[in-house]
């Protein structure tokens with residue numbers, strides 16, 4: 001389960017997560033480290049199934065109930081005073097963070113494929129990462145205009161020989177698949193996505209608001225379904241005169257390794273190009289570029305074997321492989 005490793009204890013999981021949030025969200029890095037040694041919060045967590053103990057889920061659920069990001073005192077108060085409500089939110093919601101900025105790390109790879117493109121994003125959440133052609137980009141001063149001037153401009157630092165495009169690709173068809181699609185036009189879904197954002201992490205709140213507004217204008221379709229069971233059905237509807245691309249970010253870690261391998265075969269079967277933007281080791285052995293990029297990075301892999309780049313897991317930089 002992404003964000004919680006059942007082979008580790010709950011305190012170990014929270015300590016590990018604190019290291020991931022360190023330098024990104026100081027309030028949450030501190031909170032995760034404090035939870036790791038707090039008997040009251042730990043005993044609350046131990047009463048939940050392992051699949052519901054992730055730091056991201058606890059902190060988002062607390063924010064949902066409190067209306068602001070929790071600190072340790074607020075979290076303890078919530079657990080003492082409203083444990084049933086907190087448990088209910090943690091059981092009914094999932095970690096579905098949808099970070100539009102990840103499009104900035106996918107764009108260079110998408111732009112290497114023959115246009116026009118037909119996109120299938122698996123694990124698309126609210127569809128915000130299904131709009132890579134719509135956003136504009138700023139790669140350390142190099143501007144790439146998107147198709148919607150009102151959509152947010154995604155800022156990303158390129159490192160190494162990143163093949164930056166002059167414009168976004170032409171996309172003639174797109175579809176998402178998610179176990180639980182979120183609706184950008186639904187106030188509750190939008191609120192949950194906002195609760196999943198970590199405090200003090202740059203302009204993520206504002207970017208999310210802009211991306212949700214763009215998704216309400218462009219309405220990318222996200223089908224309810226499983227990335228393995230439903231890929232072929234969705235792909236059958238794609239136009240045959242466009243390059244079919246199946247892609248995902250921050251998704252396959254939630255899927256059992258056996259099903260990941262079956263998914264790789266399913267992508268081949270539908271004849272698509274495949275872009276995977278996941279944590280090191282999720283779709284194969286850890287490559288030197290991933291090891292060098294460190295624990296907070298993802299790796300961008302084409303067609304299951306070609307390592308293109310290490311990428312920031314929240315899309316703020318991309319380091320292209322030499």
Ligand SMILES: C[S@@+](CC[C@H](N)C(=O)[O-])C[C@H]1O[C@@H](n2cnc3c(N)ncnc32)[C@H](O)[C@@H]1O
Pocket residue numbers: 094095096097098099100102122123124125126129177178179180225226227228248249250251254255
């Ligand atoms: C952390 S979110 C990432 C969303 C988006 N890809 C992004 O990068 O912003 C992971 C998403 O994958 C979805 N998901 C997990 N397992 C899935 C599966 N087997 N089939 C389809 N979607 C899945 C979850 O519901 C969730 O919306």
